[in-house]
Amino acid sequence: MDKEEQEGRATWVPGALVVGAGPSGLAAAACLAARGVPATVLERSDSLAFTWRHRMYDRLALHLPKRFCELPLLPFPADYPTYPCKDQFVAYMEAYAAAAGVAPRFGASVQEAAFDASAGAWAVRLAGGEVLMTRWLVVATGENAEPHVPDFPGMRQFAGRVLHTCEYKCGEEFAGEKVLVVGCGNSGMEVSLDLCRHGAKPSMVVRNTVHVLPKEMLGVSTFGIAMALLKWLPVQLVDRFILAAARLTLGNTSQLGLRRPKTGPIELKNLTGRTPVLDVGTLDHIKSGKIKVVGAVKEVTRVGARLADGKEEQQFDAIILATGYRSNVPSWLKDGGDVFTREGTPKTPFPDGWKGRNGLYTVGFSQRGLLGASSDALCVARDIHCQWRERERERDKPTSDVHEADSSV
Missing domain, CATH: 3.50.50.60 (FAD/NAD(P)-binding domain)
Known part of the structure; x- marks a missing residue:
């Protein structure tokens, strides 16, 4: 045939x-x-x-x-x-x-x-x-x-490595390097933590508001607690409880550059699909200064990037795009x-x-x-x-x- x-x-x-x-x-x-x-x-x-x-x-x-x-x-x-x-x-x-x-x-x-x-x-x-x-x-x-790969101004002239989290395996290969992690969802938070634990110096771009919650509360899954409460209580009331517990456990995340949305985490998930971040240890490294929180990327240069929260160019050895999928x-x-x-x-x-x-x-x-x-x-x-x-x-x-x-x- x-x-x-x-x-x-x-x-x-x-x-x-x-x-x-x-x-x-x-x-x-x-x-x-x-x-x-x-x-x-x-x-x-x-x-x-x-x-x-x-x-x-x-x-x-x-x-x-x-x-x-x-x-x-x-x-x-x-x-x-x-x-x-x-x-x-x-x-x-x-x-x-x-x-x-x-x-x-x-x-x-x-x-x-x-x-x-x-x-x-x-x-x-x-x-x-x-x-x-x-x-x-x-x-x-x-x-x-498919990975979502944004095209920032000047991206093609950057002399270092640019990769999406779908290509990232381990922070060991970035030891000693200054790395810009674009994105503060669960992947961005966890990659930043992994980089930090392998001796890299990550800066994490936080452009929007984000809900960061403890992975567990008193040894019990935060998600599991929320699902149990939703059987008996309205979403708004469960959100208030979860946020109060998160504040007691994690402190005021806004002081770390991680502003919370006005809408509660569960209600926001239902309305927009935006998933809250479950902290796996990243916040402690942000508090200690080992992970820096920076503003949005305005422009990528040959040796780094200019960010929305500063006029001067910051130097980076690599850029990791934790920008999700589509x-x-x-x-x-x-x-x-x-x-x-x-x-x-x-x-x-x-x-x-x-x-x-x-x-x-x-x-x-x-x-x-x-x-x-x-x-x-x-x-x-x-x-x-x-x-x-x-x-x-x-x-x-x-x-x-x-x-x-x-x-x-």
């Missing part, structure tokens, strides 16, 4: 087609399999949980207790610590896929997915031209598909405008943004982490299963070859 014939051939996929073999895609496929619905999982890389395996720094561990991060149908191993490390999480993903019988198709890069109204199905074109047809398309590439959905999904914005974020807030039109579903875009992905996966599997079961019933209906003939008088 020549290339043109191969590119023109379309193959129908039984059951659902899941794009992405990270936690969201694996959860969706596992929940479908548990209901007897076949699912084909497409993954552009060469391994499952690629982001966790290759784009996370060495010291990373879950910031929330494992009971809040396990996927449907399979808990973490009992001998895992409360906060599993990166390698343990990847091992859990591998065991999860094996237990559910999910075998992703690796190296399958989706170039375009569009709804074919004449076929009543989604046409998914892969790199190389192969086309797959499916009644149910589950988008599970997630919110962190969705890649707009680059390949067509006809998804009822679900996604132009930026590839959900139009409908959690918990109702998992279903679109014409058999389109999403998992892992709720800005609720692994808990949100699990909720999405369960809802998607239940909905597709109802349709699958109805189609099976229609297919299994007996047909009669005997028809009554019209009688004429």
